[in-house]
Amino acid sequence: MIRPEATAVIGRFREALVGAGVLVVGVYWGFFTGGGLLHWLGYAVCLIGVALVITGLQQARFRQGSGGPGIVQVIEGRITYFGPLSGGVADIDALSALTLDPSAKPAHWRLDQPGQPPLMIPINAEGSESLFDAFAHLPGIRTEFMLRELERGPAHPVVIWRAGSAQPLGRRLH
Structure with missing residues (x-):
């Protein structure tokens, strides 16, 4: 169903994609909810998401394929x-x-x-x-x-x- 080339790209950038998902959740909680604890927790989740994206991109650059x-x-x-x-x-x-x-x-x-x-x-x-x-x-x-x-x-x-x-x-x- 998914082309092998697309699977390879998704596999190479998997950590960065997870970090992007965490960042999206953090942005939603931090900027699109009312005040309260979830609002402040969203800022912390944003920071974690940014860190995951940065390290995920570094790991993707390090991967040179397999086989x-x-x-x-x-x-x-x-x-x-x-x-x-x-x-x-x-x-x-x-x-x-x-x-x-x-x-x-x-x-x-x-x-x-x-x-x-x-x-x-x-x-x-x-x-x-x-x-x-x-x-x-x-x-x-x-x-x-x-x-x-x-x-x-x-x-x-x-x-x-x-x-x-x-x-x-x-x-x-x-």
């Missing part, structure tokens, strides 16, 4: 990749660098850990959308930079995050 080689699982801070030719495990807390490597087809995420060979994960592996939330836990990661590089499709490997790369934003007085 790629291998399966990715993220469980309690541990990334596991089961591939047809390789695989491995990487703990989020133990990562030293995250690189987007377009030299292979499809492009791969390269996860470096001290004392371990790098874990290479195709950007379109099954379950790779769960990597967005895992990468968000990296201290000092620039999410917008990661999404921009992913969309741009760089010609050479780009370091997205490196441990200890979080720079202070300015000098502190105390």
